Amino acid sequence: MALTIPNYGWLTSEATTTSLEKQIQNHTTNLICEPWTPETKNSFQYGLIKIVKNYYDITNANNDLALYNQDIVYILDNTAKNDIYYGSINNGSTTISINGDHLFDHYKTSTAATNDYITLITSKPLTKEEKIRQQLRQKLMPQLLFRRFGVGKSSKDSEKKAREALRAIIGDIRFRRYLKHGFITIKGQSGLIYQVFPGTTMTRVWKEGKPLEKLCVVFCDSSVPPTDSVIMRLLMILDSEEEFRKQAHTFTFNKTEARQPIPNRIAA
Amino acid sequence: MTTATAIKYDGTLRILCPEGDRRIVWRKESLSEINEAKKVFRDAIASGHLAYKAEPGGQKGKKISEFDPTAEEIVLMPLVIGG
Numbered sequence: 001m002a003l004t005i006p007n008y009g010w011l012t013s014e015a016t017t018t019s020l021e022k023q024i025q026n027h028t029t030n031l032i033c034e035p036w037t038p039e040t041k042n043s044f045q046y047g048l049i050k051i052v053k054n055y056y057d058i059t060n061a062n063n064d065l066a067l068y069n070q071d072i073v074y075i076l077d078n079t080a081k082n083d084i085y086y087g088s089i090n091n092g093s094t095t096i097s098i099n100g101d102h103l104f105d106h107y108k109t110s111t112a113a114t115n116d117y118i119t120l121i122t123s124k125p126l127t128k129e130e131k132i133r134q135q136l137r138q139k140l141m142p143q144l145l146f147r148r149f150g151v152g153k154s155s156k157d158s159e160k161k162a163r164e165a166l167r168a169i170i171g172d173i174r175f176r177r178y179l180k181h182g183f184i185t186i187k188g189q190s191g192l193i194y195q196v197f198p199g200t201t202m203t204r205v206w207k208e209g210k211p212l213e214k215l216c217v218v219f220c221d222s223s224v225p226p227t228d229s230v231i232m233r234l235l236m237i238l239d240s241e242e243e244f245r246k247q248a249h250t251f252t253f254n255k256t257e258a259r260q261p262i263p264n265r266i267a268a
Numbered sequence: 269m270t271t272a273t274a275i276k277y278d279g280t281l282r283i284l285c286p287e288g289d290r291r292i293v294w295r296k297e298s299l300s301e302i303n304e305a306k307k308v309f310r311d312a313i314a315s316g317h318l319a320y321k322a323e324p325g326g327q328k329g330k331k332i333s334e335f336d337p338t339a340e341e342i343v344l345m346p347l348v349i350g351g
Contacts, residue, residue: 161288170326216351235320239327
């Protein structure tokens with residue numbers, strides 16, 4: 001049975017989302033949600049963060065729901081009002097940062113990371129000394145949250161065609177993740193995880209959660225749309241990791257890339 | 269009221285190119301469609317393209333040098349280099 005829910009995704013309001021959760025429980029299949037509208041997002045007046053386990057994800061790609069088995073945190077940015085940040089978070093953590101920028105000091109939750117809404121308590125403006133201390137502290141601790149850049153909309157017909165081709169090859173669920181995160185992950189037969197980005201961005205290789213190397217393979221013809229590069233790398237890796245490696249120029253991770261979260265959390 | 273009937277194709281040949289991709293489709297029972305796809309495949313291979321057979325879901329991919337009419341997805345891609 002298909003159920004259409006107009007104009008809201010996860011972060012509409014506590015009341016409507018609770019209602020949505022009930023509907024999800026009742027209709028776990030074929031639930032359809034319309035894309036998020038800018039009006040809905042702008043209606044937010046305060047920061048709201050939701051930490052869920054086994055969350056249903058609603059995106060604009062397909063207007064349907066998928067179940068993901070990972071913890072995720074969504075934060076609405078009060079200042080921009082047009083940006084949603086999301087990323088994984090450790091249970092029991094009390095500081096949230098995005099790209100190294102301090103966002104909130106404390107949040108309250110009755111139970112950590114279990115379908116709980118948390119109203120954020122914004123911190124007082126920091127003094128210069130506190131800012132320096134905080135920056136030092138952030139450099140010493142692993143980054144908990146980061147902003148993932150999706151691939152964004154494309155007005156070019158060639159790129160649209162390339163994305164349709166990728167969607168046909170990898171399937172709807174992985175394609176939706178690609179739109180959202182901006183990369184796909186491939187687990188090779190060797191156990192290595194390849195994080196493949198569109199265009200000329202190098203493929204990152206991870207071994208047992210640790211950064212191994214970056215591989216650069218590109219089309220001779222630079223006018224091929226970026227997403228076609230993803231198809232190319234995907235098929236080459238699936239066919240033979242060795243051949244892909246032979247073809248590639250190898251580079252090492254830089255410090256920033258090595259600190260980023262491990263992609264096997266969202267590996268297919 | 270007219271009803272559109274969708275034709276179900278068995279195989280797709282995708283040629284990655286600057287225009288996105290060019291698609292050739294065929295049905296297993298149509299020899300002419302298979303021959304057309306085979307001709308395009310051979311021309312592309314002769315011009316240096318690489319061919320891969322992809323399985324649905326993107327879980328498997330295999331390099332091929334001969335056209336396989338039983339494949340669901342064949343991708344032809346231009347030459348690649350180490351960047």
